Amino acid sequence: MESKSSEFLARSSEAMRDEHLQSVLNKLRAGLEYKRKAAILKIPNFEELKEHARAVKDHTLANLDHYLEEFESSVIESGGHVHWARTSADLNRIALEICQKAGALRVTKSKSMIAEETGLNTVLEEAGIEVTETDLGEYIIQLAEEPPSHIIGPAIHKTKQQVIDLFKNHHDLGERELESVKSIVDEARKVLRDKFCNADVGITGANFLVAETGRIGLVTNEGNGDLTATLPRVHIAVASIEKVVPTPEDASALLRVLVPSATGQPITSYVSFFGGPRKQGDPDGPEEFHVILLDNNRTDMLAGEFRDMLRCIRCATCLNHCPVYTSVGGHAYGWVYPGPMGSVLTPLMTGMGKAHLLPNACSSCGRCEEVCPMGVPLPDMLRQLRTIEREQGLTPAGWRWGLTAFMKLLQHPRIYHLGARWTTAALKRMGKKRGSIASIPVGSGWTKVRELPSPEGRTFQDLWRQKNRKGASGNE
Amino acid sequence: MTKKSDDQKNSKPLVGLFITCLVDLMRPSVGFATVELLEQAGCRVEVPEEQTCCGKPGYNSGDLANARDVAKRVIEIFEPYDYVVVPSGSCAGMISRHYPKLLAGIPRWENRAEVLAEKCFELTGFLTDVMGFTAPAPLSDLSGRTFTYHDTCTGLREMRVKAQPRQLLRNLRNVEITEMKGTEECCGFGGTFAAKMPDISRHMVDAKIRRAEDAGAQIILGGDMGCLMNIAGRMKRLGKDIEVRHVAEVLAGRLDIPAINGKGE
Amino acid sequence: MNEQDVRKQDREKILGGVRSAVRKDPGHLASVEDLAKYWKSRPSAPRPPVGDDLVETFSSRIQEFASTVVRLDSLEAVPRYIAEYAGTGEDENITLVTGEDPRLENLPWDTAPEIRREVRKAERTDNIGLSQAFCAVAESGSIVLLSGKADPTSNDFLVDRHIILLAEDDIVPYHEDAWKRIREAGSSMPRAVNFISGPSSTGDVDLTLQVGVHGPRTLHVVIVPSNPS
Structure with a gap:
């Protein structure tokens, strides 16, 4: 997908003016935060489960070459095919070729962030293939022709009324009126049933790739992934290389921290493992099974200082707990992955040039790291990206030189204290009347939205020295 | 001074007050309140004059080279003290969580950063967790407001x-x-x-x-x-x-x- | 270069990149022997506590979200029970879709003549489906179903109302125990292994939980004794 991350500031301002969006974000923040907390409180050894999940992923990443090859041979052994895509374009090309070889006219898809990353739908549609998203959230944003705004709730930015209006425009509702959430869901069920049953190819993502068994793991509540993987003639799973785990038991271990973190449920309605074409005697299942493995800069991440990011299991809890994400929503970020994890991934995948603002969209509050079930040090990574931003000369000049001068000044205490003394006196004078200062020349972003409170007028160091001198002379 | 009071004096931990640039510049009252509390809790307090700021603004904005230099200064200035106490969680966190990362792998400094990190505290955490500071009865009653x-x-x-x-x-x-x-x-x-x-x-x-x-x-x-x-x-x-x-x-x-x-x- | 060579090259480039990225990692195990040793000595995963009464734990956990559970005293009572559960109260026939499962075959269906049993793969218009669970997991309140003749995957996802028969002894404490059973059951993995813990649901509209999006709108578990005497 094309990145619009450079428009972050304008898009976020717009988002904060959007009342509908703000009401949804408030609901999201309060709801999911509470649900996650309640779910975790029920698991007395959650910390231990987290530690284990992290160890599983660290071990897998440290031996990723081995497990990728094992996964490949397991898939082949069960009659499936594995394809390797270095870039988004490669993945799209391979998927299109499989569809065309199968003579596919209609494709159903279950939610895949990888397909969002590569922009797969557009490529298939341009080749004349009808693509239908079947996750309800994805279906809604497909109708709205919008990108997802959240990695597990792609349409959370839409209000109920907005969804009803979309359905009115795109479905033949006749006399029927949609009102309740249930009526919306029933309508979607009816339309999507047709799509499931008439699709030639089903494309799913994968939460896990199980090396030992050559299976892909799907974690959903709707069951759309299962229908997508079962009814069409061909099943294609698209996944990035870091999704591999050694054994099914390891997938279960990750699941124990994934679901409570993501939705506050102990487990989703459906956790399914699929692999290979239908077996002899199977009454259903696809005739062909393909997995396309995507790199898209992940080997670089594996080799460098951002490897820990590959532990991310896309639970989205960092989004739900990020004060910036819950202020501006997902679209402000301008690409596929929003929030803290997105502000790390987007610059690494789309380049620093367009995305360098994102690592700055962070107040370093540390909540993301606190709630991350995989212990990804998100604030450290965002800081590291700001370091790279500075090295690449992308930091605005005023900030760069101002801060450099400040940091140099800190190393010259005498000049620093003189400056501090002068500054505090000057500020005191400026704020004398109001008790605060309405506008300052340096760092004017501060006074754009708030006053600068008046200082007391003398520095502590100054007063301390004076007091101690007096105290000393008093003793004499 | 008698020998006895000397001993008493020496048994009191020596705290280096890291005043923070904002308290220094904007609100010295916080600094004096901090000194008062530390003394009440039984500490001797010194305020090293050479201190400026912990360097977090530059560190957070990617200026690691200068942040390292600032960190080294802070370590040199504060390592003689038993404790470093800061009336700010942010600057205390910079010293005790980020200096060790910032100086990791730099011979000599890595260890010094870790030693300083261990004895650096935020004010209320220090008073409670290290000094076990309590009053037998409230010193005053400010409960009239919310x-x-x-x-x-x-x-x-x-x-x-x-x-x-x-x-x-x-x-x-x-x-x-x-x-x-x-x-x-x-x-x-x-x-x-x-x-x-x-x-x-x-x-x-x-x-x-x-x-x-x-x-x-x-x-x-x-x-x-x-x-x-x-x-x-x-x-x-x-x-x-x-x-x-x-x-x-x-x-x-x-x-x-x-x-x-x-x-x- | 032909297409196949290009593909091979891409594979090599990715794997080569991965190899050079992990080669020097302290956790990287260079040889197959080292890996085997790692797996031998790997401590088992920590697990959340599960009470002693597996039937109770399973039942209460699966009922936390929109599923229903009933316990019957005997296997023989099942057809009659299903007739009551699924019936409309009028003397209408009930169509029940099942896979080719000998365990279901052997139930005394003659006790429930109003049930018309159709042994086949489910279609989109089918209303009620019956499956027998391969096993169930107490930890998360999950039914485990395996694809195949006995229970085509379609039957678990296309019907409106899904009834699942579960034998008491088939409830295991943890996911790991379920995997162990699956490994022991056959020479190779079935195409699909489904852990089902509730009816199909979504929170995608208005962040409101709504049951019955694509798959079954209801999930009803019938627990029966393991040894019908």
Whole structure:
């Protein structure tokens, strides 16, 4: 997908003016935060489960070459095919070729962030293939022709009324009126049933790739992934290389921290493992099974200082707990992955040039790291990206030189204290009347939205020295 | 001086007060309140004159080279003390969580950073967890007004400050905190973030203020001047009058000093 | 270069990149022997506590979200029970879709003549489906179903109302125990292994939980004794 991350500031301002969006974000923040907390409180050894999940992923990443090859041979052994895509374009090309070889006219898809990353739908549609998203959230944003705004709730930015209006425009509702959430869901069920049953190819993502068994793991509540993987003639799973785990038991271990973190449920309605074409005697299942493995800069991440990011299991809890994400929503970020994890991934995948603002969209509050079930040090990574931003000369000049001068000044205490003394006196004078200062020349972003409170007028160091001198002379 | 009092003096831990650039510049009262509390708790306090700032603004903005130099200075200045105490979770977190990362792998310095990190504390955490400071009876009763507490992010997550200020307020000044919703959510300060992305920062601080109002607070307390200036400055811009104060001042019984968002003349 | 060579090259480039990225990692195990040793000595995963009464734990956990559970005293009572559960109260026939499962075959269906049993793969219009669970997991309140003749995957996802028969002894404490059973059951993995813990649901509209999006709108578990005497 094309990145619009450079428009972050304008898009976020717009988002904060959007009342509908703000009401949804408030609901999201309060709801999911509470649900996650309640779910975790029920698991007395959650910390231990987290530690284990992290160890599983660290071990897998440290031996990723081995497990990728094992996964490949397991898939082949069960009659499936594995394809390797270095870039988004490669993945799209391979998927299109499989569809065309199968003579596919209609494709159903279950939610895949990888397909969002590569922009797969557009490529298939341009080749004349009808693509239908079947996750309800994805279906809604497909109708709205919008990108997802959240990695597990792609349409959370839409209000109920907005969804009803979309359905009115795109479905033949006749006399029927949609009102309740249930009526919306029933309508979607009816339309999507047709799509499931008439699709030639089903494309799913994968939460896990199980090396030992050559299976892909799907974690959903709707069951759309299962229908997508079962009814069409061909099943294609698209996944990035870091999704591999050694054994099914390891997938279960990750699941124990994934679901409570993501939705506050102990487990989703459906956790399914699929692999290979239908077996002899199977009454259903696809005739062909393909997995396309995507790199898209992940080997670089594996080799460098951002490897820990590959532990991310896309639970989205960092989004739900990020004060910036819950202020501006997902679209402000301008690409596929929003929030803290997105502000790390987007610059690494789309380049620093367009995305360098994102690592700055962070107040370093540390909540993301606190709630991350995989212990990804998100604030450290965002800081590291700001370091790279500075090295690449992308930091605005005023900030760069101002801060450099400040940091140099800190190393010259005498000049620093003189400056501090002068500054505090000057500020005191400026704020004398109001008790605060309405506008300052340096760092004017501060006074754009708030006053600068008046200082007391003398520095502590100054007063301390004076007091101690007096105290000393008093003793004499 | 007699030998006995010498011994007494030596048994008191020697604290180097890291005053922080914001307290130094904006609100010396917090510094004096801090010294008073530390002395009451049985410490000897010194304020090294050579200190400036912990260097976090540059560190957070990617200027690692200068941040390293600043960190080395702070280590040199403060390593002679038994403890380093900071009336700020943010600067304490910088020293005790980030210096070791910043200087990791640099011979000699890595170890020195880790040693300093171990003895660096946020004020209320130090008074409670290290000094076990309590008063037999409240020193004064400030319970007449409704106080709420904003858990500043770095204090909470990097320095594990949560119960300590509440416990001290209760014990020293008979103040029971009226909790607001989302007390652990960021106020939107975030150092340079507040000036780099003012609109998002405003959105965050407005939520904080709304919640303090919903709790019926008359005074918002916190342990970090940055966050407090942010909340106070926004409050002032909005013409709202919940007082914003540093917890150290209240612990020292100083409600007579004008609030951070105090009125002018 | 032909297409196949290009593909091979891409594979090599990715794997080569991965190899050079992990080669020097302290956790990297260079040889197959080292890996085997790692797996031998790997401590088992920590697990959340599960009470002693597996039937009770399973039942209460699966009922936390929109599923229903009933316990019957005997296997023989099942057809009659299903007739009551699924019936409309009028003397109408009930069509029940099942896979080719000998365990279901052997139930005394003659006790429930109103049930018309159709042994086949489910279609989109089918209303009620019956499956027998391969096993169930107490930890998360999950039914485990395996694809195949006995229970085509379609039957678990296309019907409106899904009834699942579960033998008491088939409830295991943890996911790991379920995997162990699956490994022991056959020479190779079935195409699909489904852990089902509730009816189909979504929170995608208005963040409101709504049951019955694509798959079954209801999930009803019938627990029966393992040894019908």
